[in-house]
Amino acid sequence: MSDVAMSSSARATIALSIHGPAGVLDLVVPSAATAVDVAREYARQADVPGIPLLQTALGERLNAAVPLGEAGIQPGDVLVATTGVHRPRRVTLLQAAKNAPESPALAAMIAWVAALVAALAAWYAGRAGDDVVRTVAVGVLLACAIAGVLPIGRHARQRAAAAPAFAAAAAFAALHEPGVHLLPAVLGAAGIAAAVVAGIGRALSVDDDEVSTVWIVSGLTVFACCAIPAMLGWDGRVAWTLLIFLSMMAARFAPSLAVDVPDEALLDLDRLAVTAWSARDSQRQGRRGRIVVAGDAMERLVHRASRIVTGAAAAIMVTMLVASPLLLHTASIDLDRIGARCLVFFAGCSLLLAARSYRHAAARILLRLAGLGALVALAVHLVAGPGASHVDVFLYVTVGLGVIALAAAVAAGRGWRSVWWSRRAEVAESLCGSFAFASAVVAAGVFRRLWEMTS
Structure with a gap:
């Protein structure tokens, strides 16, 4: 386990599992970290030359300038580090209709x-x-x-x-x-x-x-x-x-x-509040009952x-x-x-x-x-x-416009x-x-x- 050293003021963190050519690496990063920051940390920890590209499990490439929290990455998600861009798998119209939210x-x-x-x-x-x-x-x-x-x-x-x-x-x-x-x-x-x-x-x-x-x-x-x-x-x-x-x-x-x-x-709060303290209290705040x-x-x-x-x-x-x-x-x-x-x-x-x-x-x-x-x-x-008649129509139109x-x-x-x-x-x-x-x-x-x- 490793933490990405960021100068962000965000307190929320995201636990990720990154699969790449050097194996699987678990990272806990701030939600304000971008894809480039996480890829750079993965390359340093896994000793990979260059900075790889990060993609989701479905093959969608992450924007390098958008923080992971704003990109919709949730704790526990799996990311893929690769040197090439993988095309997302094809989804049929029926599968898209089934997976679409109500x-x-x-x-x-x-x-x-x-x-x-x-x-x-x-x-x-x-x-x-x-x-x-x-x-x-x-x-x-x-x-x-x-x-x-x-x-x-x-x-x-x-x-x-x-x-x-x-x-x-x-x-x-x-x-x-x-x-x-x-x-x-x-x-x-x-x-x-x-x-x-x-x-x-x-x-x-x-x-x-x-x-x-x-x-x-x-x-x-x-x-x-x-x-x-x-x-x-x-x-x-x-x-x-x-x-x-x-x-x-x-x-x-x-x-x-x-x-x-x-x-x-x-x-009825007045009937439910029958305690020793309320029993001694003989003063009533009002005649109107408190009902919620x-x-x-x-x-x-x-x-x-x-x-x-x-x-x-x-x-x-x-x-x-x-x-x-x-x-x-x-x-x-x-x-x-x-x-x-x-x-x-x-x-x-x-x-x-x-x-x-x-x-x-x-x-x-x-x-x-x-x-x-x-x-x-x-x-x-x-x-x-x-x-x-025309006179009636004129009268009706005038009254309606008024x-x-x-x-x-x-x-x-x-x-x-x-x-x-x-x-x-x-x-x-x-x-x-x-x-x-x-x-x-x-x-x-x-x-x-x-x-x-x-x-």
Whole structure:
């Protein structure tokens, strides 16, 4: 054993085994030592002419100017001293994929893209007139859904999160027929298919899967909102109205349902601190008890709540982007059209205001996209919908630009973080929710039906 004499102030050392033409030499060097310093010491100890080159065990040459600690050399690594440069061994693509570290963020993004491609494939297969194309698409989507819920291989959680989307796409492709009157029943079947596959994935999963729970709740809700009006013979507007209103309400109640601390996880320090000294102490510092939560339990709670809130926000966004254009398209009578426009407007504004209270960045972005999607659908309907004139379009564009300018001015002045804006935004969110509830009665046709019955 030998130490390299360095004038470095680094205290950490690295134990290395260097294989070379003169045999094996064990050295303990500072982490700030470079490859040239270690090679020079090896040449001196092993009595080798010249200074050899240092390479890793895989044949990668070390940079002479980079310290070993910064080059990724760990204690116990094996280096090779040679006079020539060895090429690193070839690694196949399959071996590189197996040796690559897991990347949950990249896998989640790929799962989102795969779910979007599945939805597009279902839309194309449902509208295609060829039965062979539809059968093949349904078979491939079902196979992907079943393979995704199997807890085998890497990134099983991300695959299980995207598998219900493939099941819903397969159900839509198999049952879709031209005609708006059948669309609620088809979407209800797609929702129950997603809930079933999510339940299978939750049963097969080793750990708790919060995304599967969100899929189950969302699928059953879509099935109930779409299937019950279809069975009762009601118009499709009722289903779309219920979905928009429930999506708006879910943005308020999802965080409270996600953050749920069990009672057994709480520790009452006042009851635990029963010692002889505390028994003699009759003075109380205060009436408020000291209750804490264990660190690992709090970490698990935060991760669980984060996944639930993110999944709920994604479900809200998808529901709003699908139900808002359908409600505006199916509202053909003037009175129902007014209610549909008001419902979409107030629901979108309520989601935008509710997003400000979310501290989770992904959930906040998804809720803002949901609100903006509803407002964009309303703007397209107002500009290109039935009964739109040039004067109306000019008025809508002017008002929209004024709102955008106001929002940009407030955001540039950091007014979103002020207490004054928080109080006004809370009141505005409550008003939007109340107006959306009143608009839902008109958009569903209940108000018009009562008016017709009494007139």
